[in-house]
Amino acid sequence: MTEFVQVKNFINGKFTDCVGLLDSFNPATGEVWAKIPDSGQYEVDAAVNAAAQAFPGWSQTPQAKRSAILQKVADILESRLDEFAVAESRDQGKPVSLAKRMDIPRAVHNMRFFATSCLNHQEKANYMDIPGALNYTTRLPVGVAGLISPWNLPMYLLTFKLGPALASGNTVVCKPSEMTSVTAWMFCEVLSEAGVPPGVVNMVFGTGPKAGDALVRHPSVPLISFTGGTATAGVIRAATATQCKKLSLELGGKNAGIIFEDADLEKCIPTTIRSSFVNQGEVCLCTSRVFVQRSIYDRFLEKFIAEARAIKVGDPSAPDTWMGALVSKEHAAKVTGYIQRAAEGGATVQCGHGIDTGIDGSNAINPKGYFVRPTIITDVKDDDAIMQEEVFGPVVCVVPFDNEEEVVRRANGVQYGLCAAVWTSDASRLHRVARKLEAGTVWANCWLVRDLHMPFGGCKSSGVGREGAVDSIEFYTEVKTVCVQIE
Numbered sequence: 001m002t003e004f005v006q007v008k009n010f011i012n013g014k015f016t017d018c019v020g021l022l023d024s025f026n027p028a029t030g031e032v033w034a035k036i037p038d039s040g041q042y043e044v045d046a047a048v049n050a051a052a053q054a055f056p057g058w059s060q061t062p063q064a065k066r067s068a069i070l071q072k073v074a075d076i077l078e079s080r081l082d083e084f085a086v087a088e089s090r091d092q093g094k095p096v097s098l099a100k101r102m103d104i105p106r107a108v109h110n111m112r113f114f115a116t117s118c119l120n121h122q123e124k125a126n127y128m129d130i131p132g133a134l135n136y137t138t139r140l141p142v143g144v145a146g147l148i149s150p151w152n153l154p155m156y157l158l159t160f161k162l163g164p165a166l167a168s169g170n171t172v173v174c175k176p177s178e179m180t181s182v183t184a185w186m187f188c189e190v191l192s193e194a195g196v197p198p199g200v201v202n203m204v205f206g207t208g209p210k211a212g213d214a215l216v217r218h219p220s221v222p223l224i225s226f227t228g229g230t231a232t233a234g235v236i237r238a239a240t241a242t243q244c245k246k247l248s249l250e251l252g253g254k255n256a257g258i259i260f261e262d263a264d265l266e267k268c269i270p271t272t273i274r275s276s277f278v279n280q281g282e283v284c285l286c287t288s289r290v291f292v293q294r295s296i297y298d299r300f301l302e303k304f305i306a307e308a309r310a311i312k313v314g315d316p317s318a319p320d321t322w323m324g325a326l327v328s329k330e331h332a333a334k335v336t337g338y339i340q341r342a343a344e345g346g347a348t349v350q351c352g353h354g355i356d357t358g359i360d361g362s363n364a365i366n367p368k369g370y371f372v373r374p375t376i377i378t379d380v381k382d383d384d385a386i387m388q389e390e391v392f393g394p395v396v397c398v399v400p401f402d403n404e405e406e407v408v409r410r411a412n413g414v415q416y417g418l419c420a421a422v423w424t425s426d427a428s429r430l431h432r433v434a435r436k437l438e439a440g441t442v443w444a445n446c447w448l449v450r451d452l453h454m455p456f457g458g459c460k461s462s463g464v465g466r467e468g469a470v471d472s473i474e475f476y477t478e479v480k481t482v483c484v485q486i487e
Contacts, residue, residue, distance in 0.1 A: 005034040010188040012050035013198025027093030027325035030368035036181045039206035044214040047202035051144040051171040054199030059141045059169040070115035072194040078108045089316045091180045093325035107155040113452050114163030117469040132487025139477035141169030146221040150228045151177035152282040161225045164472035173202045181205045230461045248465040252390040253418030256411035261293040263423035273307045275447040277374045281394035285419050290398045291407050297400040305351050308374040325369045332370035335393030342386040348379040412438045418458035421447050
């Protein structure tokens, strides 16, 4: 693809100019590679109006036809997989190889999954003997949905919202992150080619405080789906409190991995490496606190450090690069700041940032890029900031524990509750611990095995609502009960 990209808003089926523009940086080089619209109230109003005008036609389009269009979207996106993967990497910093095997294939799967699952939704019905009445439910689309997606998995998470919203008959206004807008802009071409009518999908690019705030507060947008930070979610909840909007908030995590002494370390260690450092640790589901039973702690730590040091960090376009650059200069500074403060507080940085500086020539790191090496920290206390706050980078703390009751209490001792991973050969303990952990998802002897039929979301400060085959359709529709007296 071209070395420089000019992104435009997509409103009512057309690409439109915006007066103000923002710089978008290539994380691997630190150089501007795209210009992004700095949209505000005017652009959001235009997009919402277009979506509102398109809603009657799209909502009344037969379900089978909507499904066929979404299937075509998936087919076209799949045919352009390599192109989208390169753009996703250049925009976000992740390896091209990761985008090819995870991000874009999952985006394709999202569209196909919701294109078919919407055809199999069942309604409820109940007959009352007295007074002889039949009650049944029907689900109807809500209207214009505001979809705000994050920068860590741009296409992956945008389509996880867009698929069910469109399948349910809503029209949408999307606000992707201003740091990773290019693939969403490219996706507009795919939508048009697949036959999505004008106004059904509108993309407005810009910052959260400007474009995002205008979308969240818009009186003609009754539904907001947001994936991002917990602090921003608080602003959204306050801004919409008087409007009774439907909210789905998928937020941060401080996820625990719990490794009992009977765990299969041959499987556990490489999986925990992946759960800690994949996508530069910029995944809300990544493990950031690893609790290891004391009897195997030293053995685990030695092997874990060795595998972390073996990770190839560097040019995201190189086929053997496993970890790329963090998304921005500011975010890299935030992540390294956590590491520095932990070290100053008495923690031990076992490997990674500030410790390992050498790398082989085939994976030389650009000094202008936002690279942080896989970092493992020990000798931390549970109430340290690095054990309590979401770092969202390639940083993991490894601490020992003695017994089940202790580790459950410590794992639950944070404000978040998104996910956890438990490693043990004891089936009874596995189920017992899974029930006690305060998390929306618990993986046992695995990580990030996702079934879209199952509910996904967090508890406590990790979010409100669930997403998945049934949950997403329920969120993007309003249920209506119809009572018919027949006797």
